[in-house]
Structure formats: C-alpha cells, structure tokens
Amino acid sequence: MATAPLATRPVPERIFNTLNAFQSTAALKTAFELDLFTAIAEGANQAATLAERVGAAERGVRILADYLAIQGFVTKEGGRYSLAQETAGFLDRRSPAYMGTLIGFLASDRHKQSFERLTDAVRAGGSVMPEADNRQPQDKMWVAFAKSMSPLTGPSAVFMAQLAGMQEQKPSKILDVAASHGMFGITFALQNPKAQIVALDWPAVLEVAKENARAAGVGDRVRLLPGSVFEADLGTDYDLVLLTNILHHFDKATNERLLERIHAALKPGGRAITLEFVPNEDRITPPTAAAFSLIMLTGTAAGDAYTFSEYEAMFKNVGFLKNTLYQLPAGAQQVVVSEKA
Amino acid sequence: MATAPLATRPVPERIFNTLNAFQSTAALKTAFELDLFTAIAEGANQAATLAERVGAAERGVRILADYLAIQGFVTKEGGRYSLAQETAGFLDRRSPAYMGTLIGFLASDRHKQSFERLTDAVRAGGSVMPEADNRQPQDKMWVAFAKSMSPLTGPSAVFMAQLAGMQEQKPSKILDVAASHGMFGITFALQNPKAQIVALDWPAVLEVAKENARAAGVGDRVRLLPGSVFEADLGTDYDLVLLTNILHHFDKATNERLLERIHAALKPGGRAITLEFVPNEDRITPPTAAAFSLIMLTGTAAGDAYTFSEYEAMFKNVGFLKNTLYQLPAGAQQVVVSEKA
Numbered sequence: 001m002a003t004a005p006l007a008t009r010p011v012p013e014r015i016f017n018t019l020n021a022f023q024s025t026a027a028l029k030t031a032f033e034l035d036l037f038t039a040i041a042e043g044a045n046q047a048a049t050l051a052e053r054v055g056a057a058e059r060g061v062r063i064l065a066d067y068l069a070i071q072g073f074v075t076k077e078g079g080r081y082s083l084a085q086e087t088a089g090f091l092d093r094r095s096p097a098y099m100g101t102l103i104g105f106l107a108s109d110r111h112k113q114s115f116e117r118l119t120d121a122v123r124a125g126g127s128v129m130p131e132a133d134n135r136q137p138q139d140k141m142w143v144a145f146a147k148s149m150s151p152l153t154g155p156s157a158v159f160m161a162q163l164a165g166m167q168e169q170k171p172s173k174i175l176d177v178a179a180s181h182g183m184f185g186i187t188f189a190l191q192n193p194k195a196q197i198v199a200l201d202w203p204a205v206l207e208v209a210k211e212n213a214r215a216a217g218v219g220d221r222v223r224l225l226p227g228s229v230f231e232a233d234l235g236t237d238y239d240l241v242l243l244t245n246i247l248h249h250f251d252k253a254t255n256e257r258l259l260e261r262i263h264a265a266l267k268p269g270g271r272a273i274t275l276e277f278v279p280n281e282d283r284i285t286p287p288t289a290a291a292f293s294l295i296m297l298t299g300t301a302a303g304d305a306y307t308f309s310e311y312e313a314m315f316k317n318v319g320f321l322k323n324t325l326y327q328l329p330a331g332a333q334q335v336v337v338s339e340k341a
Numbered sequence: 342m343a344t345a346p347l348a349t350r351p352v353p354e355r356i357f358n359t360l361n362a363f364q365s366t367a368a369l370k371t372a373f374e375l376d377l378f379t380a381i382a383e384g385a386n387q388a389a390t391l392a393e394r395v396g397a398a399e400r401g402v403r404i405l406a407d408y409l410a411i412q413g414f415v416t417k418e419g420g421r422y423s424l425a426q427e428t429a430g431f432l433d434r435r436s437p438a439y440m441g442t443l444i445g446f447l448a449s450d451r452h453k454q455s456f457e458r459l460t461d462a463v464r465a466g467g468s469v470m471p472e473a474d475n476r477q478p479q480d481k482m483w484v485a486f487a488k489s490m491s492p493l494t495g496p497s498a499v500f501m502a503q504l505a506g507m508q509e510q511k512p513s514k515i516l517d518v519a520a521s522h523g524m525f526g527i528t529f530a531l532q533n534p535k536a537q538i539v540a541l542d543w544p545a546v547l548e549v550a551k552e553n554a555r556a557a558g559v560g561d562r563v564r565l566l567p568g569s570v571f572e573a574d575l576g577t578d579y580d581l582v583l584l585t586n587i588l589h590h591f592d593k594a595t596n597e598r599l600l601e602r603i604h605a606a607l608k609p610g611g612r613a614i615t616l617e618f619v620p621n622e623d624r625i626t627p628p629t630a631a632a633f634s635l636i637m638l639t640g641t642a643a644g645d646a647y648t649f650s651e652y653e654a655m656f657k658n659v660g661f662l663k664n665t666l667y668q669l670p671a672g673a674q675q676v677v678v679s680e681k682a
Contacts, residue, residue, distance in 0.1 A: 014413060014427055016447075017629075019444065022362065023632075029360075057463070059466040059638070060463035064463050099356060107360050123397040283407045293407060294368065294405070
C-alpha cells in the first residue's frame with residue numbers, strides 16, 4: 001500500500017468516535033440478545049456455524065462478530081472467533097460470574113430514552129422523565145434493577161462485609177436499606193453466621209431479595225421490611241445500616257431527612273456503611289464515579305454523585321461523629337463508613 | 342483515603358463502559374445543541390456563567406461540562422473549563438474547521454433508530470429500516486447528509502486531487518458520482534483551474550452542491566447532472582470519475598453494474614478514484630474502516646465495507662486494468678485508483 005506524503009489537517013478522532021459510540025452499546029446488547037458469546041464458547045466459532053447456531057443471517061453475524069472483535073470482546077484468527085478473557089469470565093452464560101443480566105437495566109429502553117432527552121434535562125437542571133421521583137415505588141423499574149444488577153454486587157459486598165468486621169462473627173443486627181436484590185445483606189449474612197438482616201424495600205422488589213436469600217441458604221436470617229425508608233418503622237438498636245446506591249437519588253436535604261432516621265435506628269457506636277459513586281473534589285476523577293452524575297441528571301430530580309466532603313457534611317449534620325472514605329480495591333465505587341457516637 | 346488489601350475478582354470495565362457508551366454520544370450531541378463549546382471559548386467558563394449564557398440550569402450545565410471534561414473534550418482547572426485542542430479546532434462555531442454540522446447526520450434520530458433494530462438486522466442479514474434501498478432518491482436523508490458531512494471532506498479531497506495530478510493543471514473532464522455536497526469535485530476544480538466537473542446526484546441534493554460551488558467560486562465549472570448513476574446518461578470521455586462513499590451501499594453485483602457504466606464513460610487511460618472504508622483482509626483492522634460494516638448492516642440491504650481484494654475483483658470484472666490502494670495520511674478512509682486500459 002502506498003502512502004503519499006501530503007500535508008493535511010488532523011482528523012478529529014475523539015469527535016468521530018464519540019458520535020459513533022452509541023453503536024458499541026447496541027452491538028453488545030445484540031450480542032446478549034442472541035447469546036452470541038455462549039455460542040462462540042461452545043464451538044460455533046465461524047460466521048457460518050455461528051449464524052446457524054443463533055438463528056441469524058451469516059452476513060449479519062459476520063459483521064457483528066467482526067465489530068465485537070474490533071471492540072476487544074472477541075479475538076479473530078483465521079476466520080475463527082474466540083472469547084477474550086473478560087468476555088469468557090462474564091459474558092458466557094455458563095460462567096458463574098455471568099453478567100448478561102446487566103443489559104436488563106443498563107441498556108433498557110427507559111434508560112436510553114432518558115438520555116435522548118438529555119438536552120431538556122440540562123436546561124431543566126433535572127430529569128424530565130415521568131418516573132424521576134425516587135421516593136415513590138416504581139415496581140417495574142426497580143424489580144428490573146433487582147433482577148439484573150446483582151452480578152455487580154459481589155466484590156463490593158465482600159469488601160464491605162470485611163470492612164465491617166463480619167469475619168469476627170459477632171452477633172450483628174443489620175438494616176439493608178433499599179435492599180433491592182438483597183445481595184449486600186445476604187453477603188453479610190454469609191460472611192457472619194451470627195448476622196441478622198432486615199431488608200427494606202418496596203414489596204414487589206423484596207420478592208427478588210427473598211428468593212435470593214432462600215437460594216443462598218440464609219432465608220431464616222433475612223427478615224423483609226416492606227415500605228419506604230422515609231416512612232417505615234425501621235426499628236432500633238442496629239449495629240450496622242447498609243446504604244448501597246440510594247443516597248445518589250436525592251438532594252442533600254432529603255438525604256439528611258433519611259440519615260436522621262438511620263442515625264436514630266443505630267445503637268450507640270453503630271455504623272452506617274454507604275456504597276456510592278464518590279468522585280474527588282474536582283468532580284472529574286476517577287472517571288466512572290464522576291461520570292455517574294450524568295445518569296443522575298437524566299434520571300432523577302436532584303440526585304448526584306456527591307463528593308466525600310458533601311457526604312461528610314450530610315452525615316455530620318444529623319449527628320454522625322466520624323466519616324472515613326475507602327476506595328473499592330476492584331471497581332469504580334467508593335465506601336463511606338460513618339460512626340454514631 | 343484508605344484502601345483495604347482484600348482480594349476480589351476483576352471488574353469488567355470494558356463491559357460496563359460499553360453498556361454506558363451511548364451516554365457519551367448523547368452528551369456530545371447536547372453540547373452541540375446548546376453550543377456549549379463556543380460559549381466556553383467566548384469566556385463563559387464556569388458553571389454559573391455558562392448556564393446563564395446557554396440558557397440552562399446550573400446543575401445541568403455543571404454535570405454536562407464535568408462529563409465532557411471526563412471524556413477529554415474540555416479541561417477543568419479550579420472550577421473553570423477550557424476547550425481541549427481538538428475541541429477548539431473543530432467544535433467552536435467560530436473555527437473555520439467547525440464540525441458541529443456532523444450531528445445532523447451521524448447522530449440523527451433515523452441513524453440511531455436503525456441501531457435500535459440491530460438485532461433484527463443481524464437476524465435478517467440486512468437493514469430492516471424502510472429506507473434501505475439506496476437506489477431510490479431519499480431526499481430528506483441525503484440533503485441532510487450533504488448539509489452536515491462536508492467538514493469531513495477537506496483532507497481526503499485534497500489528497501485525492503493531488504493523487505490524480507490536479508496540481509499539473511491539465512484540462513480534465515471529471516464526473517463526480519453521488520456528488521452530495523459537491524466538495525470533492527469542487528476541491529478538484531479549486532486545485533486545477535482547467536478541470537470541468539459534472540456533479541451527479543438527486544435533484545434536491547444537487548441544490549446543496551450548486552450553492553457550495555458558487556460559494557467556492559467555481560460555479561461555472563461545475564455542471565449539474567440530476568438523476569441516478571444507474572440510469573442517467575453519464576456522457577463519455579471522462580479523464581476521471583470520483584466514486585466517493587457510494588460503493589459501500591450496494592452488493593457486489595449491483596456495484597459491477599454501476600462500474601460497467603463508469604468504465605464506459607471513461608476515456609482510454611482514464612481512472613476511477615474510489616474513496617471508501619477499506620478494511621484489511623482480516624476485516625477487523627484498521628478499526629474505523631472495519632467497524633463501518635456495522636453501519637452498512639443496519640442501514641443498507643446488502644452494502645459493506647469491502648476489502649481491497651473485493652474491490653479489485655469488482656473493478657477487474659468490468660474491465661479495469663489495474664487497481665492501487667492508498668491509505669489517507671490523515672483519516673480513517675482509503676482510496677482505490679482504478680485504471681482503464
């Protein structure tokens with residue numbers, strides 16, 4: 001191939017690639033829908049055999065698989081596709097760490113529609129979607145969340161349980177707020193046979209947690225508490241309260257009302273353990289935690305990816321004594337541990 | 342910040358980032374729609390002043406601008422935003438190389454909708470959109486293309502004109518097939534005062550080319566030929582025929598019918614100059630050229646990003662003698678020069 005030495009202006013790769021970025025989300029979603037990665041792992045690794053296996057046209061499958069190779073999800077050698085390491089671990093349906101369920105929430109139509117209205121959300125300063133008030137039950141959305149997002153729980157939940165000393169196996173009464181799939185509380189229960197969990201969420205969502213607790217063999221130690229964290233009788237004398245991915249939905253004043261109730265429910269010396277996207281004070285690092293703000297802009301009335309100093313102020317304002325920030329060793333989230341005097 | 346040394350499984354960053362990738366397209370589109378980059382360049386460089394300037398909420402603008410900083414489009418220092426170099430060159434409306442018009446086609450609703458039906462397209466082996474037959478005029482789409490895509494023409498058009506020897510300023514009769522905005526032929530006319538251009542496209546599209554030719558001062562050397570390349574009387578004795586981004590729309594047999602007509606219109610020794618996305622034989626490199634196949638899958642009945650050996654076969658089958666592949670020095674596309682005996 002000849003290359004002529006002609007001077008031209010630079011081509012704006014970042015702009016072009018960003019305008020096309022939505023295509024990669026669509027391609028991965030289609031791969032999930034066709035269960036393409038499992039089919040490749042099971043040996044249907046050329047366009048023709050793969051097409052037959054997933055019930056699609058050879059041209060379509062060849063182009064899709066090539067695109068997934070370009071994106072790094074598969075490798076291609078002599079016309080044969082193989083799964084890249086991360087793909088084999090998380091996107092082969094037979095893997096214990098399978099994450100294909102994530103698309104049920106992260107690439108849902110509702111989520112995408114909220115981004116189609118991003119310009120309106122920027123103008124308004126908050127979500128323009130009808131379901132943006134997260135203080136009301138929205139069964140369809142949150143049941144989908146509970147069913148799809150539990151694969152992301154594993155590493156964070158284990159980290160949090162050890163941070164909270166569960167390996168010491170002392171009796172612990174634990175409130176799991178907005179429990180969703182229940183997997184945070186369930187992980188604490190698995191790490192500590194003397195832990196008793198109260199899982200709070202909307203009734204329809206708790207059905208998912210109940211089934212997960214039963215499947216994990218800790219159904220007798222996970223009590224269901226249906227209702228709103230703003231209204232339910234939370235009980236008292238908790239050693240720990242888990243606040244996983246809930247505070248980002250609300251403005252600061254609403255969070256303080258919520259945290260007042262949590263503070264009252266904890267025993268003296270008890271701790272709230274918050275799992276969140278906590279960007280640095282510059283609000284642009286680390287990238288995934290900081291970028292989470294945009295999802296809160298499109299999806300909530302006034303939620304945010306709050307910085308540690310903002311969380312510290314909210315917790316201190318309702319009486320917590322000390323707050324400590326931890327970075328998850330793997331993953332994009334952070335943990336704040338807040339102690340009651 | 343403390344980091345506990347706990348072993349956890351790796352977090353699948355590529356999967357998570359790809360599921361979220363569509364958000365970056367939406368954010369850039371919103372920045373265009375609000376003309377955010379021009380506002381920053383003009384000095385409205387903090388969230389509050391920027392919000393006032395673009396008529397949006399401060400919370401919305403702060404979160405959007407932070408997200409664009411995370412993506413590298415702007416920098417942020419002490420709460421003030423500045424344009425990154427590429428952004429200043431291409432996304433400030435006052436720049437001569439402004440590319441904001443690209444969103445009119447690349448991020449159009451129609452284009453995005455075609456990707457929402459990607460799974461159907463993979464199953465069917467071709468576009469499931471109603472406008473997938475590119476042999477018919479589709480004024481709305483192609484006028485939008487002509488109006489939005491000309492900023493991408495510059496470097497490729499200059500490279501092609503020099504490859505074709507326009508700097509020698511010999512009399513040349515040039516057919517610009519599917520001329521669209523006309524900027525390829527116009528660039529040839531600008532490089533060579535003795536070049537005469539015939540611009541072929543649908544009538545509504547040619548209005549855009551006509552205006553661009555007039556603005557470039559070469560209106561008297563750009564003759565408009567309205568119609569279909571498959572049916573129009575193309576004329577004869579051309580020195581050059583420009584085939585820019587047209588052959589990817591069709592299957593090989595259709596392309597050979599088109600190329601037969603081109604071959605007949607060229608004088609002996611004449612050349613066809615094809616600008617295309619031409620991936621290597623592995624079909625997965627270089628990435629942008631190879632990834633273009635997916636756009637052809639969602640948007641056409643049977644088009645493709647053909648390899649050089651596929652183009653070589655099509656051109657040879659209709660009588661062209663010799664084909665040579667060139668890589669554009671800047672940009673994701675390739676050029677094939679095909680000579681008539």
